[in-house]
Amino acid sequence: MPNVLVLGGSGYLGLALSKSLVASGNYAVWGSARTPEKSKLLAQNEISPVEDDITNAGILETIIVKNDINIVVDTTSAYEQAAQILQGVTQAAKTRRDALAKEKAVGPKLGFVYCSGMWIHGSQSVRESDLTPAGTSLSKGKPATAVAWRPAHEQAILAARDVLDVAILRPATIYGRGSWVWSTWWGGILKAKQSGNNTDVIQIPADVQARNPTIHVDDIAAGFHAAIDRIDGRLGAWPVFDLVTETIGVQDITEAVKGALGVTAPVEYTGTQGNPFFEALSLVSKADASRARTVLGWEPRRTEFLLNIAIYVRAWEAAQ
Numbered sequence: 581m582p583n584v585l586v587l588g589g590s591g592y593l594g595l596a597l598s599k600s601l602v603a604s605g606n607y608a609v610w611g612s613a614r615t616p617e618k619s620k621l622l623a624q625n626e627i628s629p630v631e632d633d634i635t636n637a638g639i640l641e642t643i644i645v646k647n648d649i650n651i652v653v654d655t656t657s658a659y660e661q662a663a664q665i666l667q668g669v670t671q672a673a674k675t676r677r678d679a680l681a682k683e684k685a686v687g688p689k690l691g692f693v694y695c696s697g698m699w700i701h702g703s704q705s706v707r708e709s710d711l712t713p714a715g716t717s718l719s720k721g722k723p724a725t726a727v728a729w730r731p732a733h734e735q736a737i738l739a740a741r742d743v744l745d746v747a748i749l750r751p752a753t754i755y756g757r758g759s760w761v762w763s764t765w766w767g768g769i770l771k772a773k774q775s776g777n778n779t780d781v782i783q784i785p786a787d788v789q790a791r792n793p794t795i796h797v798d799d800i801a802a803g804f805h806a807a808i809d810r811i812d813g814r815l816g817a818w819p820v821f822d823l824v825t826e827t828i829g830v831q832d833i834t835e836a837v838k839g840a841l842g843v844t845a846p847v848e849y850t851g852t853q854g855n856p857f858f859e860a861l862s863l864v865s866k867a868d869a870s871r872a873r874t875v876l877g878w879e880p881r882r883t884e885f886l887l888n889i890a891i892y893v894r895a896w897e898a899a900q
């Protein structure tokens with residue numbers, strides 16, 4: 581049974597993935613946690629907690645080697661430490677390779693799965709697949725300001741393939757359960773519900789033409805799970821995958837959320853106001869996940885975001 585270490589294992593995406601791996605019966609799972617409460621949450625879910633500082637390359641290398649980890653998954657939002665995390669993973673891979681070389685032996689590469697994101701495409705002028713290297717002159721979109729650093733990090737991961745088996749997965753905006761990202765657009769509508777306001781204008785910090793790529797958290801976990809199952813050389817020559825189920829305009833989403841919360845107040849789209857996070861949410865996406873389906877054998881099960889939105893809004897409201 582391979583050992584998988586999920587960095588960010590107590591996070592929104594990381595926990596869903598870790599639970600999926602545990603439930604398969606095919607993996608022993610370790611997860612990083614930064615507080616005793618989150619360690620307890622992991623332990624309760626049959627995930628071995630790691631409380632050490634995983635953003636320190638030396639410490640991460642030791643954790644990987646000591647626990648005989650076969651695959652590391654970075655689902656953290658430790659953006660400023662992304663390079664140190666990659667360094668820790670590659671150091672561990674080299675340490676293992678060099679130790680085997682002394683015995684004149686070889687072994688499988690260490691696996692590394694990185695969670696990137698769809699914002700890396702920016703607003704695409706034409707439809708473009710994940711075969712186009714994001715952030716390069718070949719790409720028709722410019723990465724959102726908030727993730728301007730990410731194309732170089734994706735390239736650094738791909739360049740480490742001499743010692744690592746890698747996969748880069750790019751989730752769309754994730755919904756389901758806590759759905760924290762959506763608070764930016766849905767927060768004002770919930771406030772209107774709570775105050776009983778059905779006349780004052782609700783301001784939504786988005787461009788009216790925004791078209792969001794969306795996906796359920798369980799489908800994201802399934803996409804990562806499929807890549808982990810195939811990390812040992814079965815991902816082809818370009819192991820980079822967009823994961824998206826539907827792209828939906830902000831106005832359709834807003835009206836559906838208003839309906840779910842019973843709010844009839846008018847809405848004004850106030851633009852992105854120079855805020856990099858608002859800007860990223862307001863991109864116009866033309867992405868699809870055809871390669872994830874053909875190469876990973878991935879099929880999303882939670883489709884029809886708008887049709888089922890009352891369920892997701894209720895879960896999000898309960899998590900506030």
Ligand SMILES: NC(=O)c1ccc[n+]([C@@H]2O[C@H](COP(=O)([O-])OP(=O)(O)OC[C@H]3O[C@@H](n4cnc5c(N)ncnc54)[C@H](OP(=O)(O)O)[C@@H]3O)[C@@H](O)[C@H]2O)c1
Nearest residue numbers: 588590591592593614655656657658697751752753754761
């Ligand atoms: N949510 C989305 O819609 C979405 C869409 C596309 C891409 N993504 C990407 O998915 C990844 C995970 O996002 P998420 O929504 O799951 O976020 P999240 O719930 O905030 O989880 C992030 C995880 O990273 C951990 N973390 C953050 N900084 C850290 C540090 N310095 N050292 C160690 N651990 C650290 C957090 O630990 P604590 O719990 O202790 O804070 C948490 O476990 C991110 O890379 C994000 O860019 C997310």
